[in-house]
Amino acid sequence: xxxxxxxxxxxxxxxxxxxxxxxxxxxxxxxxxxxxxxxxxxxxxxxxxxxxxxxxxxxxxxxxxxxxxxxxxxxxxxxxxxxxxxxxxxxxxxxxxxxxxxxxxxxxxxxxxxxxxxxxxxxxxxxxxxxxxxxxxxxxxxxxxxxxxxxxxxxxxxxxxxxxxxxxxxxxxxxxxxxxxxxxxxxxxxxxxxxxxxxxxxxx
Amino acid sequence: xxxxxxxxxxxxxxxxxxxxxxxxxxxxxxxxxxxxxxxxxxxxxxxxxxxxxxxxxxxxxxxxxxxxxxxxxxxxxxxxxxxxxxxxxxxxxxxxxxxxxxxxxxxxxxxxxxxxxxxxxxxxxxxxxxxxxxxxxxxxxxxxxxxxxxxxxxxxxxxxxxxxxxxxxxxxxxxxxxxxxxxxxxxxxxxxxxxxxxxxxxxxxxxxxxxxxxxxxxxxxxxxxxxxxxxxxxxxxxxxxxxxxxxxxx
Ligand SMILES: [Fe+2]
Numbered sequence: 001x002x003x004x005x006x007x008x009x010x011x012x013x014x015x016x017x018x019x020x021x022x023x024x025x026x027x028x029x030x031x032x033x034x035x036x037x038x039x040x041x042x043x044x045x046x047x048x049x050x051x052x053x054x055x056x057x058x059x060x061x062x063x064x065x066x067x068x069x070x071x072x073x074x075x076x077x078x079x080x081x082x083x084x085x086x087x088x089x090x091x092x093x094x095x096x097x098x099x100x101x102x103x104x105x106x107x108x109x110x111x112x113x114x115x116x117x118x119x120x121x122x123x124x125x126x127x128x129x130x131x132x133x134x135x136x137x138x139x140x141x142x143x144x145x146x147x148x149x150x151x152x153x154x155x156x157x158x159x160x161x162x163x164x165x166x167x168x169x170x171x172x173x174x175x176x177x178x179x180x181x182x183x184x185x186x187x188x189x190x191x192x193x194x195x196x197x198x199x200x201x202x203x204x
Numbered sequence: 205x206x207x208x209x210x211x212x213x214x215x216x217x218x219x220x221x222x223x224x225x226x227x228x229x230x231x232x233x234x235x236x237x238x239x240x241x242x243x244x245x246x247x248x249x250x251x252x253x254x255x256x257x258x259x260x261x262x263x264x265x266x267x268x269x270x271x272x273x274x275x276x277x278x279x280x281x282x283x284x285x286x287x288x289x290x291x292x293x294x295x296x297x298x299x300x301x302x303x304x305x306x307x308x309x310x311x312x313x314x315x316x317x318x319x320x321x322x323x324x325x326x327x328x329x330x331x332x333x334x335x336x337x338x339x340x341x342x343x344x345x346x347x348x349x350x351x352x353x354x355x356x357x358x359x360x361x362x363x364x365x366x367x368x369x370x371x372x373x374x375x376x377x378x379x380x381x382x383x384x385x386x387x388x389x390x391x392x393x394x395x396x397x398x399x400x401x402x403x404x405x406x407x408x409x410x411x412x413x414x415x416x417x418x419x420x421x422x423x424x425x426x427x428x429x430x431x432x433x434x435x436x437x438x439x440x441x442x443x444x445x446x447x448x449x450x451x452x453x454x
Contacts, residue, residue, distance in 0.1 A: 008299050008438045010220075012227050012412045014389040015235075015403060016374065019320045022337050023312025023374055029322055031336045034277050035268065039310075062240035069324070075260065075382045085258035087216050087381060100260035122254050135255050139387055142237030144228040144406055146387055150255075168250060193241050203222060203247035204256050204383060 013146065016139035020071050025104050040073065040102030043116045047096040050079030050117030054186040055151065057112045059105060059138055062194035066110025070140035073102045074114055074151075076133075081120030118153070124164040131159035131166070138191065148202045151189050154182045174200050217443040218252040219383045220299055228406030235402045236363050256383035262308040264342050271340050274313070274353035278336030285335035287316025287354025289430040292390070292418065295347040296377065299441030303347025309437075310340040310376040311351065318357030318371075327359055352430065358397050370397035370404070379439040390435045391417045 021029035025038040044052070055074070059067040077083050082093035093099065097117065105112045121129040131152055138147040152160055160166055160179065169175050177199045180187035191199045230242035270277035275285045292311075296304045314320045314337065317329035321337050335354070343349045358371050372389045379385070391398050398404055398417065407413050415438075424432035 006301060007441070008297060008301055009226060009412070009415065010222065010299060010440050011386065011388050011415055011438050012407050013386060014228070014374075014416070015237075016376075016387045018324055019312065019322045020374070020387075022320060022322055023310050024376060026336065026338045031278070031321055031338060034336050034338055035271070035340075039262075039266075067241070073385075075255070075258075077255075083254060083258035085261065085380075087258045088254070089216060098260055124253055125251065130253065130255070133255070135382055137382070137385055140241065142235070142239075142241035144230055144232060144235075144238060144242075145224075146385060147243065148383075165248075165250060165253070169248060194244055198243060198245050200245075201243050201247050203224070203249045204252055 013144060015141060015144055016071065016146075018069050018141040020069070020139060020141075021104055024071055024102060028104050038102070040100055043098065043101040043114065045096050048117060049094050049096070050119075052185065053116060053118050055114040055116065055134065055180065055189060056186050057114070057136075057151070057189045057191065058110050059112075059140070059191045060193065064195075067105055067140050068107050068110045070105045070110075070112070070138060070143075071102065072105070072112050073100065073137045074116070075100050075135040075137070076116065077119040077122050079117055079120050081122045083122070121159065126164075128162070128164055129159070131156050131163040133163075133165075136191070147191075147193075148204065149191065149199055150178055150202070151187070152179045153187055154179050169200055174198075215380065215442050215445070216257060217445040218257065219381060219440040219442055222440060226407075226409060226412050228408075232402070232406035234364075235406055238406070252381070252383055257381045259378060259380055259382040259384070261306065262342060262378065267340065267342060272349075272351035274335070274337065274339045274351065276352075277339060279334035283334050285315065285354050286332050287335075287357075289352070290355050291350060291352055291424060291426065291430050291432040292373065292435055293348070293350035293421075293424060293432065294418075294434050294436040296343045296349065296437045296439060297347055298379070298439050303343070303345070304379060304439060305343055305345045305347060306380075307343040307347065307349075307439075308340065308378045309343065309349055310338070311353075311373050312338045313353065313356040313373045314359055316354045316357050318359030318369075329357065329359070355392070355431075358395075363402055367402060368397050368400070370395045370401050375437065377437055377439065381442075384439040386437075386439060388437075389416060390433075392433065393417055393419050
């Protein structure tokens, strides 16, 4: 017998369930008066630096039906490519931008809308620049472990072409599953949970 | 760079790999909702980049006085929620066993009768006019947290013809890096419904299920007021950066 490593195990995930709104967006589901506003519902203030954009996201199940009970969180860098986080060692991020947002999908249409700014480029581990991207985290009834993926931007073709994460996708056919289509100042993105167009999900 | 109210130097190492055998898989057909919502292709694995190593900070200033008291945070003045009064407390730790400070915990649950305050919940058990069902708190320097609530009731749900959820509280947890983000559920010691639940049953290891069961903690009860349950939450640990692998030329 060797000494014990004394490591603990991460707690196993369990689904957020159909009533995730009660905990994470109570005002959205009619529980008023507990919190002044739903956390993460507004990402910008008048002082936030950067180009205003909207993300219009849906999550589709294996039949192509949009989920109406999902919840999406995004995490992104500021306009200069800095994260507002203690682990960011390269400099101070925009104090008027936390970089984190949370939205439920609409209960009728399944559409989820984020009003935010376009993120700057962040270096990969070896110093190469990653393309502007948003980290997405998706939970819902029927999803046992929160799904992690990224949203890249269709008008960043050159940056996308040299992005180290996109470059690791073996089946090049699947790269477009991570790229949101620009329509004016809105980027439209469908997450496919299954099927031919299944989104590339991450384990990182 | 934001301050987290701690004098530790920020940790920047990559997170330990997630043990996907320990978590439930995406596809658990006895939990029917997972069938059409489970990705089927292999996940893309890569070592954390800055996008996963960093994460949002939440300060204690955002908390309201009653945020960690579900007995009172939705109740009319002078009234309180109906049910068994309990305290849920514990620590948020990482896989190395260190307490994780500054962690935002959000929790939600059904009322004492097993009914959620949500338009999608049609269970015939009544709503409690004094119970909303949500709360939140932020861990202290040692990773500790506590909140008051009523013990939620078990409830039937449309899955099999007669499936019941064990009494449970949903937890949402932020670590220091977004890769630590976790949603899970807390169950109660001794509940026979735990081992019959198709959602719990997605977890294959008995030890992993037991890691989600809070223990009755008589030392933390408030006599003549509330029972207590202890529930520790473990998040992914970080690799040490003492001997980091640097690319050539750096
Ligand atoms: Fe539940």
